[in-house]
Amino acid sequence: MLIRSLAVLTAVVALVVALSIRFLADGAIEQVSGTVLYASMVYAAVVFLLxxxxxxxxxxxxxxxxxxxxxxxxxxxPAYLSERSLVARLALGVQFDLIDVFWYPAGVVPLVLLHTLLASKRPSARGAVNDY
Structure with a gap:
């Protein structure tokens, strides 16, 4: 249960940060941060689901x-769907950007490292209560 709660918290924080940056900044900072934070939210969703x-x-x-x-x-x-739905636009984007391909791992790797660190701190003795 703990890991799922942390996944939800991570997704909410990433969304709030992304929307704040979108409101306060523009240009490259907005683009890159949106890509990185999108990847962070995807990681949180994967951890929540699996x-x-x-x-x-x-x-x-x-x-x-x-x-x-x-x-x-x-x-x-995705561009076709994005014209018809804000949710599709946020989830699927509109146009391909090769730079995004390189920024996605930047949103995931820090969370993987943090998750690995937290998992190593969890009790691993046989018979321990599973916190999922």
Missing amino acids: PRQPPWTSGAIAVAFCWAVEFSQLTGA
Whole structure:
């Protein structure tokens, strides 16, 4: 239960920070921070949905998902959906940006490292109560 609670908290914090930056800044800072924080929210979602996965596996799934969404933008389908829905625009984006491909891991790797650190602090004795 603890890991899922932390995943939700992480997603909420990332969303608040992303929206704050969007409100206060523009240009490259807004673009890069949005990409990094989007990846952080995806990682939090993966951990929430698959809490028993090791952190590096969750990180790989999150980055792969982000890359799949980014490369799907080459098809035009996300742009089409984004014209009709704000949720689709926020979740799928509009147009492909190769730079985003490199920024997604920057949003995931710090969380993977933190998750690994927290997991190593958890009691691992046989019979310990599982906190998922």
